[in-house]
Amino acid sequence: MQLYYHDKLFDGTHKDKTNATSAATANPTKLAPGSQFGMLVVFNDPITRDDKYHSPHIANAQGFYFYDRKDTYSAWFAFTLVFNSSEHRGTSNIMGADLMPEKTRDLSVVGGTGDFFMARGIASLQTDTFQGQYYFRLKMDIKLYERC
């Protein structure tokens, strides 16, 4: 299942309140502010089938990420894909390191509910694009290997 994940980080301005789908709830620490070490972002981000932000949202990703490297950008994610469409209903729970310097990064699908009842697998992420500090898009390939 190939998906696109769009993160529009709140830039703090009044007019961005409508569009933004994520916000930093803890600021970068003083350890390594250049790579935003420690910055913690809570999100409720739209998921689309193709790479268009304005395509129908087939799911939402609800969760958080934070940056955790001193010398370069790298992040750690935990989130739930919440499907609520005619095609799928249910959730898929995902966690792992988003090792941003690598082209493809594998996270673990650790459980699911509804149509994804108990399903485990791998979520492979690629950075599809980013625009400045406040928007990035990931290509996410979900492979489920096991159900019971």
Place this chain on the structure above:
Amino acid sequence: MQLYYHDKLFDGTHKDKTNATSAATANPTKLAPGSQFGMLVVFNDPITRDDKYHSPHIANAQGFYFYDRKDTYSAWFAFTLVFNSSEHRGTSNIMGADLMPEKTRDLSVVGGTGDFFMARGIASLQTDTFQGQYYFRLKMDIKLYERC
């Protein structure tokens, strides 16, 4: 296994320090303060067999939740049920979205230790009651489907 989870959020007053079992470690962001988007709460909450706060604590839930929707309350949880009674010893690790607008919300039990060694399953939550901003109680139904 049916349990009740009690969250008594610290209201900031000196006299609440004895009773409170959770506290906000990050405040709501400016993105959507009305639904407390981004507020992050760390908890060590008591678990009881029935819905009485003063019943024996058969376990504790240690973990965190945060609010992650702009238009209404909705949360995301990760926590460990820590059992330490004559009946059960061990832990059960749980994560997932608490989609508060829905009557019943399913989270994933992703692993366990001790009596719950390697057990996976589903934790179904229902809001049993809430009192203002500082207390809520969840009915939690744990179903374990797999051990090894």
Place this chain on the structure above:
Amino acid sequence: MQLYYHDKLFDGTHKDKTNATSAATANPTKLAPGSQFGMLVVFNDPITRDDKYHSPHIANAQGFYFYDRKDTYSAWFAFTLVFNSSEHRGTSNIMGADLMPEKTRDLSVVGGTGDFFMARGIASLQTDTFQGQYYFRLKMDIKLYERC
């Protein structure tokens, strides 16, 4: 697989920026500052085969922990072991309560990628040493029980 995990928490001084591998991104709450309730630490900590900090790093642990008890120290962890050596490549995703008053604490290995593809198991932690507020070392014994 026996490993050692080293956490060198940033003490806030300029000269510690080189050595520190973790930093508090949220401070302890006022609920119980004595046991650092609510303090949230993001880390990218080295993993060694033996207990020497300057031994080769066979992996990194990227993730977070926070303190969550009022009366004593106790913590909750979620992290990814990132292996990138001649011996192992891949990740192992771990979460659970670090019940610090107990000698041995078991967390869940909930998934993995690469050499640890889909592997689940138990990560047993022991405090090996600590030095003041800014360094501790855990002995970590990883047992994987299941692959597919």
